[in-house]
Amino acid sequence: MRDSTDERPRLSRRGTLAATAGLLTSGLAGCLDSSSNANDSPDNGTDGANGDGPVVAASFFSFYDFARNVADGTPIRVTNLVPTGLHGHGWEPNASVTKDIIDADAFLHVGPGFQPWADRAIQTLEDDDADTQLINAREGVQLVDLAATLDPDEEGVGKQRGKDPHFWLGPDRAKTSVDNITDGLVELAPAHEDALRDNATTYKTETIERIDADYQAIFDAADRDVVQLAAHNAFQYIGVKYDVTMRPLVTNLAASGDVKPSDITEAKGVIEDNDIEYIANGVFESRRPAEQLLAETQVEAYFPVTPYAGVREAWVENDWGYEEIAYNINMPTFRVVLGNDAPENVGPDGWAAEWRNFE
Structure with missing residues (x-):
């Protein structure tokens, strides 16, 4: 393993x-x-x-x-x-x-x-x-x-009404x-x-x-059981499997969903109540909500997550699939946002510099 x-x-x-x-x-x-x-x-x-x-x-x-x-x-x-x-x-x-x-x-x-x-x-x-x-x-x-x-x-x-x-x-x-x-x-x-x-x-x-x-080792090692996502609601299955609360900023299933002022207000409360320093943002989603939370809360940075549903050009060049995205994108971010490790201590060399408040 x-x-x-x-x-x-x-x-x-x-x-x-x-x-x-x-x-x-x-x-x-x-x-x-x-x-x-x-x-x-x-x-x-x-x-x-x-x-x-x-x-x-x-x-x-x-x-x-x-x-x-x-x-x-x-x-x-x-x-x-x-x-x-x-x-x-x-x-x-x-x-x-x-x-x-x-x-x-x-x-x-x-x-x-x-x-x-x-x-x-x-x-x-x-x-x-x-x-x-x-x-x-x-x-x-x-x-x-x-x-x-x-x-x-x-x-x-x-046709699967009411199901994720x-x-x-x-x-x-x-x-x-x-x-x-x-x-x-x-x-x-x-x-x-x-x-x-x-x-x-x-x-x-x-x-x-x-x-x-x-994944299980990451979540078992975490003191916090809440992840604030500046992203749409695509991570419920991870939450269900590893007994962690995923708090999406965009509460619907489509990443095109609008972020309402009430969504930002609720996220601010989650961040304060759980002493959250870092949040996760969808790689293929808008940066604006995450940037707003950076400006208006104690959050220091956002890092990438993706539901294995797409690729960047660099990932194409490196022939990344489900496995590589798990180890190079999602796992390092979950370690950071759960408070397990500082950003500079996760991922391959240069990961934190590349993905901190990524564009």
Whole structure:
């Protein structure tokens, strides 16, 4: 198990293959500002052993990353449909994306209600009797109830009214999604079943379970059990798993949600009551609320968190996925905001300087 106090940046098992394997050239930015709208063809990331195998088109970054780990070393190619810097939630792609899905051998999606465009694409597949295989990453996953402050009719809940859709942040639920993806890939390429299932087992035990254990160590070591987020409500599954209260500034599920004066007032109270020195801010979200809290409270700085739903250019260049984001972004920040360590004592060299009040 990786010691959560280890400051070395983590290198995943695929890191050494980055020069020859397909790099992550497309990432979606998670639940971002839904005003973003693009009709350009996506610049897809791909992964797989060669260019001749079956193609899996994925609608969401986290599951794209899970799938490419499961498919590692097989002819299956995994592509991420959403262009870099855009999200698959409020995004309205043009017809070329639906064509990409129809042309693919399988479509990996997040289940009904989370991505309306994906739901419409699935309906098109069914109406046209297309032979694209559907792989639902959320099949059989039990969702937790929304926090009492949330509106069950808001965008993002869809057919799962009253439930929080960000299930992939919980390690047990993430492993279920890996199982769903693996079953789908086995159906797609049965000749490679042994390799796919071996990869899935390795990924769950050597990556997800290690991430779980290292998260647990961080939260077990904390004296504080409250995290103030200058971000939207995407971290409830971490709170549920590790018995910590996540206090989002934007109480709805979409990062485009407005911050009201009452939200700022409530956050100020949480900061004062819990003697909070550092807060967390979403990497792909507005900096303004965090900056306001810095100006009007005792908070000294904000540091990054992300619900594994997108990538920056530097992360693309370094082939970061779910694993690398956990160790290089979220874990160092949770150690800081929980009061476990000073910012300069966490993360790889230069982490605090890079991410303190980041732009």
